[in-house]
Amino acid sequence: MRSALNNPFSPGADTIPQVWAGRTEQLGDWRDVVRPRRLAGLPERGRTILGEPGLGKSALVRRIADEAKRAGDWVTPQLRIPSGADPLKLVADAVLKLADSAGLASSREHRIGEAIKRVRGVAVSGVSLTLRGNDGPDPYMALTDLLIEVGRAAIAKRHVMALIHIDEVQNITDDKALSQLLISLGDALSHEVEVPVPGGEFVSRSLPIAVYLTGLPDFEDMTGARKGATFARRFKTTTLTAIDEEDLAEALQEFVLDGWEVADDSGGVSRIRMEPDAASLVVDVCRGEPFLFQLAGEQAWYAGTGDTVTVDEVRRGWRTAQREAAAHVERILERLPSRERQFLNVMAELAPADRTLTRIAQELRLAKATDAGPTAQRLDTVRGIIGRGKPYTFRHRAVEAYVSSEWPNV
Ligand SMILES: Nc1ncnc2c1ncn2[C@@H]1O[C@H](COP(=O)(O)OP(=O)(O)O)[C@@H](O)[C@H]1O
Ligand SMILES: [Mg+2]
Known part of the structure; x- marks a missing residue:
């Protein structure tokens, strides 16, 4: 049976996470x-x-x-x-x-x-x-x-x-x-x-x-x-940037295939499985953020007691984690200088195909596109939050989701 004692997810704990993904x-x-x-x-x-x-x-x-x-x-x-x-x-x-x-x-x-x-x-x-x-x-x-x-x-x-x-x-x-x-x-x-x-x-x-x-x-x-x-x-x-979805999915594969081994109440071991769709939903809601991955997993674990973690449990679990997920991204945004934050907001409002330096600079009411260049460069090379391809993209997918959609509400 699932319990707080055998939950393998560890959001924020200063340990090496048991459910490890990528890197x-x-x-x-x-x-x-x-x-x-x-x-x-x-x-x-x-x-x-x-x-x-x-x-x-x-x-x-x-x-x-x-x-x-x-x-x-x-x-x-x-x-x-x-x-x-x-x-x-x-x-x-x-x-x-x-x-x-x-x-x-x-x-x-x-x-x-x-x-x-x-x-x-x-x-x-x-x-x-x-x-x-x-x-x-x-x-x-x-x-x-x-x-x-x-x-x-x-x-x-x-x-x-x-x-x-x-x-x-x-x-x-x-x-x-x-x-x-x-x-x-x-x-x-x-x-x-x-x-x-x-x-x-x-x-x-x-x-x-x-x-x-x-x-x-x-x-x-x-x-x-x-x-x-x-x-x-x-x-x-x-x-470091977000963890790839494939890597996160692979980390949960053990739950999906064989089940995750836990100690049961009678001193033996049992296995906790995850519905394939439940694993996909965990991967989806956490947007590549290792902290949110652990949080989503932990809350899904607590949302039920059965031997299989269901999609519905992931959904209910995430609901209890939403505020913390939002706070996590807000903390990241709050640390940014206001120029960088404005840049991200403007970029998020544009349709993905329109996210070019020229358009972003226009929206920021800058005289020339190059005036936004240094900010874009910092957000890319120093912070790893965006990528300056054609068009620009978000590499920090939780930041993207937060500024451009209803996420973390799902
Ligand atoms: N590769 C990983 N796979 C799964 N979870 C991870 C991974 N790296 C970190 N985590 C989890 O993400 C959270 C944040 O990790 P941490 O190392 O404290 O981040 P940082 O030092 O960058 O702020 C922790 O709960 C940790 O367990
Ligand atoms: Mg740290």
């Missing part, structure tokens, strides 16, 4: 590119994964980190930066723990002992270490040095990576702290060490370290201009 490209990038290349000593940039709230940035990297951990890698917990906090303290603390995993704490090497001591200082004082005008090197250097030691230890272990995940990076509002953090991580990523190869020769290699930064698209602006060039050389940025 195969990003998971493949970790499995087939980042990890093997860094393990092999080849250079590979850090990864920055940005996107509007609820698109699954944190869940994605949490899943990557979980896989890494299962493979025996040394992994930091997801380091979530509170608004305005000093990121160096948090990261220093996490790197100390990595050093522990690497067994460095018991090292007798003076160099390592010193590095640990300096990073302990950073964990206490953060970026303010610099502001006090100490004679010592900047705190970021201490962090880099210890990361390098962790990397060396990982090389010695063979087939072990160190993975650092920093979440909500847009909350790093202190410019100095941000640039120190990025330099430190970037330096460790691009650092090369000499290692012996058979025949007595030495070759240089990169360290088996990977860095994932996740956060809102606003982070893109913070790394702009001055920091931009170096940052882009060291980190590769991906902007």
Whole structure:
């Protein structure tokens, strides 16, 4: 029987969702590119994964980190930066723990002992270490040095990576702290060490370290201009967009075909199925939003107790979720500067075939089409909300549905 205890959907929970959909490209990038290349000593940039709230940035990297951990890698917990906090303290603390995993704490090497001591200082004082005008090197250097030691230890272990995940990076509002953090991580990523190869020769290699930064698209602006060039050389940025309908359908296929295994009341297991039309309706109402996918699934689960989730239950469940679904999209829209919001409203009012820059600019009463260009570009490349094909389209399908139809009312 279905109950709150065996419901597999998890809207908003800070866990890896049991009902997982898509993101195969990003998971493949970790499995087939980042990890093997860094393990092999080849250079590979850090990864920055940005996107509007609820698109699954944190869940994605949490899943990557979980896989890494299962493979025996040394992994930091997801380091979530509170608004305005000093990121160096948090990261220093996490790197100390990595050093522990690497067994460095018991090292007798003076160099390592010193590095640990300096990073302990950073964990206490953060970026303010610099502001006090100490004679010592900047705190970021201490962090880099210890990361390098962790990397060396990982090389010695063979087939072990160190993975650092920093979440909500847009909350790093202190410019100095941000640039120190990025330099430190970037330096460790691009650092090369000499290692012996058979025949007595030495070759240089990169360290088996990977860095994932996740956060809102606003982070893109913070790394702009001055920091931009170096940052882009060291980190590769991906902007997440809605999950494809096929991927969402595939995630529910297990319910449709065999049924989802749950514990029943008598200590055994039973299977909860979903009518094919019920699964299609879940896919339809959530508009590619992972958060809304979980919400729709959860509410459908609660809308009945039988062994099969029906279309009617999905519909009734969604009705109870509608307000939250609307609030979710409103939160996304409210964060946008008014220019961008107006652009979206005007675009939504036009028939899909008429959504060209020229027409949108006209509706916005701008003198020239190019005046709307920068706004369009931001909505596309930075936020992933629209696509600038011919004609323009919405890539954020929940935003589209909200501004151009009765959705979430179905
Ligand atoms: N690939 C996915 N498949 C299914 N559900 C997902 C997926 N990614 C995220 N979710 C769900 O979507 C919600 C939002 O995910 P989260 O990672 O917190 O988003 P973000 O960090 O981008 O704001 C969570 O409830 C999570 O369980
Ligand atoms: Mg998040």
